[in-house]
Amino acid sequence: MLARALLQLYLFNLFLFPVELKPNFLFIVVDDLRPALGCYKDPNAYTPNIDKLAKNSFLFNRAYAQQSLCAPSRNSFLTSRRPDTLLLYDFNNYWRDSKDKNFTTLPQYLKEKGGYVTKSIGKIFHPGISSNYSDDSPYSWSEIPFHPFTNKYKNAPVCFDDSSYLNNPASNLVCPVNVSTTPGGILPDMEILEAAKTFLNHQQSNENPFLLAVGFEKPHIPLKYPSHFKSYHPLDKFIDIKNYSWPKNINNIAYNPWIDLRKRHDIKLLNLNFPWEKISMNYAKKIIQSYYSAVSYIDYLIGILIKQLRILKLDTNTIIILTSDHGWSLGEHGLWAKYSNFDVALRVPLIISLPDDDKLLINNKNDNEYKFIKNNKITRINSIVELVDLFPTITEFAEIPIPICSIVDKSQIINNNNPCSEGISIVPVIAAAIANNSTNITWKKAAxxxxxxxxxxPMLKPNSDEPKLNEIKFMGYTVRTKRFRYTAWLKFNQNKKKSNWNKFIAEELYDHNFDPNEIFNQQNNDSYRKIKQKIKKLLKNGWRKALP
Structure with missing residues (x-):
C-alpha cells in the first residue's frame, strides 16, 4: 500500500500536472473498432495519427468490453456496472427507469463531485430509449449533447458499387462516397469533429476542468467514408481469410448470423441462404477493405482533433483516452460484425496519453530517486483490463476516487448518493509501468x-444477434485469462432474470498459446480437464475474485 501511495504521489505531483489543477479529459470512443491500428501491429492498418498518439502513451494489449453490443457496452462502462447488474442486454431499456438501478454515470460523477464541465459529442451513450432519448441529460452533461444533422441520412441510398452488383445508388454495406454529392455535403463524423473543435475553442477561457467525450460513428456499418481513403487499402493487399468457416467443434449457440449486414442492398443481392452460407471471398475482401478505409478516415479526423487541442495549448493539462465499445469480426469463424463472445468481438484498443507526453518517470535504483527521461516509444502493457475500469481510472486521475462496490453494503444498489464501481482503477498499473519500466505487471486474473x-x-425471429430482454433464453458467460478463454452457455430464467449455473448448455475452451484465433475448442480434451475446472470456477466466482 505504501509503495502504491508513493507511486501515485509522484505520478500526480511530478508527472501529470501541478497539484492545484485538475486534469481535463478528452475521451474518444470509436464505434465498432477492433484493434485494427498500426500501433497494435495490424499489418493492414493505415492509422498514422492514432499511432502518433500512441507514442509516449500507454497502450493496453488486453482490454475487453463487457458485452459486444453498442448500448449494453456503453451503459456498462459509463456506469461502471456490468450487464448482469444493469439487466440491460439490448437497446430497449433505460437504467434510470428502474427504482433500484438509478446508477451514477462517469460524466455525472465528474460534474457533481469534481466541478467538471461535461460535454457529449456524437455517439457516447447509445441514442434512443437506452439513454432516454436524451443521452442521459441533464444528469450526465453540463451542456446539451450534440448529434450530427446528417445522421438522418445514415441509411440513405447514396452508395455506388464498382462491381457488377449495382448500377444505381443504394443502401449498401460497402459505401465509399464523394462527400460533396452526399445529402448535406458532409458526413456525420465530420460534423462531430467540428463540434468538438468548437467546444475546445470555448474552453481556453473556462476555469473549470472539462470532460469532452467524442464518439466517432465509423467504422460502424454502413461502411460509408470518403472514397479517397480506399487508396490506402488496395484490394490486393488483403489475403484470403484464414479459418473462414464455422468450426465443427463449437456449439451453434455461439454463432451470430450477422443479420444487420443481410439487410444491406449489396449483401441482399448475394442471395445467401440463411444462416450458414458464406459471403464469397471476393466480396468479403471488399468488406474488409472498406472497414479499414473507414478506420483510416476516423484516424484522419482524430489527428485534426488532437492537433486542435495542441494549437489551443490545452494538451498540457489534458489526459487523452481512446477506446471502443467492442470489437468486430471480419470473417473469423465465418462471422461478421459483433454479437459474440469470441476474442475478436470483445477485445478493444485502449490508449491512455498523459500530459507532457514526451517524458516518462523512471526510478534511479542507485539513489532511489525518480527522474524524467525522454521516451519515443509506446509503453505496451499486457495486464488484463476491462472497460468497466475506465470510470474508476478517470475519477482517480481527477483525484475524486470511487470505491469498489461492496456485496455487503446494500445502500450501493441505488448509488446516486453512494456511488461505487464494478471495475478497478488502472492508475496503479500505469504508475508501476512508469516506475519499474515494466509492461508485464501482475493485475487482474481475468476479464x-x-x-x-x-x-x-441462429434465428431471424427472434433475432439471434440482438434479442430483446423478454426473448432471452440463454446467456453465454466468458472469461479471458492471460492464456485461455473459457465460455459457458447457460439457461436464463426469464422470471428471475438470472442464469441457472446448474444448467450448462455448452462450453468452450481456447488456448491462446497456440490457437489465438479460437478455432479449436478444447473443452472435451482430457489434457485440459484440470485447467478447465480451474477457469470454470473462476468464472462462477465472478469478477470480485479476479481483482488484484
Whole structure:
C-alpha cells in the first residue's frame, strides 16, 4: 500500500500536472473498432495519427468490453456496472427507469463531485430509449449533447458499387462516397469533429476542468467514408481469410448470423441462404477493405482533433483516452460484425496519453530517486483490463476516487448518493509501468463478458444477434485469462432474470498459446480437464475474485 501511495504521489505531483489543477479529459470512443491500428501491429492498418498518439502513451494489449453490443457496452462502462447488474442486454431499456438501478454515470460523477464541465459529442451513450432519448441529460452533461444533422441520412441510398452488383445508388454495406454529392455535403463524423473543435475553442477561457467525450460513428456499418481513403487499402493487399468457416467443434449457440449486414442492398443481392452460407471471398475482401478505409478516415479526423487541442495549448493539462465499445469480426469463424463472445468481438484498443507526453518517470535504483527521461516509444502493457475500469481510472486521475462496490453494503444498489464501481482503477498499473519500466505487471486474473441468445440455433425471429430482454433464453458467460478463454452457455430464467449455473448448455475452451484465433475448442480434451475446472470456477466466482 505504501509503495502504491508513493507511486501515485509522484505520478500526480511530478508527472501529470501541478497539484492545484485538475486534469481535463478528452475521451474518444470509436464505434465498432477492433484493434485494427498500426500501433497494435495490424499489418493492414493505415492509422498514422492514432499511432502518433500512441507514442509516449500507454497502450493496453488486453482490454475487453463487457458485452459486444453498442448500448449494453456503453451503459456498462459509463456506469461502471456490468450487464448482469444493469439487466440491460439490448437497446430497449433505460437504467434510470428502474427504482433500484438509478446508477451514477462517469460524466455525472465528474460534474457533481469534481466541478467538471461535461460535454457529449456524437455517439457516447447509445441514442434512443437506452439513454432516454436524451443521452442521459441533464444528469450526465453540463451542456446539451450534440448529434450530427446528417445522421438522418445514415441509411440513405447514396452508395455506388464498382462491381457488377449495382448500377444505381443504394443502401449498401460497402459505401465509399464523394462527400460533396452526399445529402448535406458532409458526413456525420465530420460534423462531430467540428463540434468538438468548437467546444475546445470555448474552453481556453473556462476555469473549470472539462470532460469532452467524442464518439466517432465509423467504422460502424454502413461502411460509408470518403472514397479517397480506399487508396490506402488496395484490394490486393488483403489475403484470403484464414479459418473462414464455422468450426465443427463449437456449439451453434455461439454463432451470430450477422443479420444487420443481410439487410444491406449489396449483401441482399448475394442471395445467401440463411444462416450458414458464406459471403464469397471476393466480396468479403471488399468488406474488409472498406472497414479499414473507414478506420483510416476516423484516424484522419482524430489527428485534426488532437492537433486542435495542441494549437489551443490545452494538451498540457489534458489526459487523452481512446477506446471502443467492442470489437468486430471480419470473417473469423465465418462471422461478421459483433454479437459474440469470441476474442475478436470483445477485445478493444485502449490508449491512455498523459500530459507532457514526451517524458516518462523512471526510478534511479542507485539513489532511489525518480527522474524524467525522454521516451519515443509506446509503453505496451499486457495486464488484463476491462472497460468497466475506465470510470474508476478517470475519477482517480481527477483525484475524486470511487470505491469498489461492496456485496455487503446494500445502500450501493441505488448509488446516486453512494456511488461505487464494478471495475478497478488502472492508475496503479500505469504508475508501476512508469516506475519499474515494466509492461508485464501482475493485475487482474481475468476479464468477464457475456452475450444473450434467444435460441439454441441462429434465428431471424427472434433475432439471434440482438434479442430483446423478454426473448432471452440463454446467456453465454466468458472469461479471458492471460492464456485461455473459457465460455459457458447457460439457461436464463426469464422470471428471475438470472442464469441457472446448474444448467450448462455448452462450453468452450481456447488456448491462446497456440490457437489465438479460437478455432479449436478444447473443452472435451482430457489434457485440459484440470485447467478447465480451474477457469470454470473462476468464472462462477465472478469478477470480485479476479481483482488484484
Amino acid at each position: 468477464f463478458s457475456q452475450y444473450p441468445r434467444p435460441s439454441l440455433e
